[in-house]
Amino acid sequence: MHRLTSDVDFFARSAVQVAADLIGADFTVSGVGGTIVETEAYLPDDAASHSFAGTTARNRAMFGPPAHAYIYLSYGLHWCLNFVCLPGSAVLIRAIEPRWGIDTMRARRGVREERLLCSGPGRVGQALAISRELDGLPLGEDPFRLTLPSTKPPLAAGIRVGITKAVEQPWRFGLAGSSFVSRKF
Incomplete structure (x- = not known):
């Protein structure tokens, strides 16, 4: 593995490619985290993307430089983490x-079972203490740490979940066989 400190080139590609290549990467926020096992890609011309209708105050980070965090509040409840x-x-x-930081995640989530700590974007947000204050911050700097895998792990791919538009796009990726994904492939 190598540490990704400010590799803008890795992120300055199609989100579909990046989403697949992030599977198996290690990611922490202030030392709390784990291995990324499930991602979804969203593109500018994608009706399910927050950027589809253009720039707003909420999605401004999506139009900023690559390799930055885009954080949004989902349904007024959960902070969700995206990589631009x-x-x-x-x-x-x-x-x-x-x-x-599993004990920290358990305290933040109020859940004991490891599989349920980060299996879903809202759970990831809560377990890693994601908040609006992290929106727009560079992924190569504290509090973030991202380490890419040196070899490609086995991937699963399928349609995205939890959306009502452009549902047919096969832009959801996961670590094949992982019991930590939010939904089976």
Whole structure:
């Protein structure tokens, strides 16, 4: 594995490619996190993307530079974490296999079972203490740490979940066989 400190080139590509390549990467926020096991890609011309209708105060980070965080509040309840790719595109982090700071995650989530700590974007947000204050911050700087895998893990791919538009796009990726994904492939 190598540490990704400010590799804008990795993120300055199609979010679909980045979403697949993030599977198996280790990610932490202030030392709490684990291995990314599920992602979804969103593109500018994608009706399900927050960027589809253009720039707003909420999605401004999506139109900023690659390799930055895009954070949004889902249904007024859950902060969700995305990695910005090309302008107007991002990768939603849907699930992480917990590895570091598990007791901290349990306290934040009020859940004991490891599999349920980060299996879904809202759970990821709560377990990693994602908040609006992280929106627009560079992924190569504190509090973030992202380490890409040195070899490609086995991937599963399928349609995105939890959306009502452009549902047919096969832009959801996961670690094949992982029990930590939010939904089976």
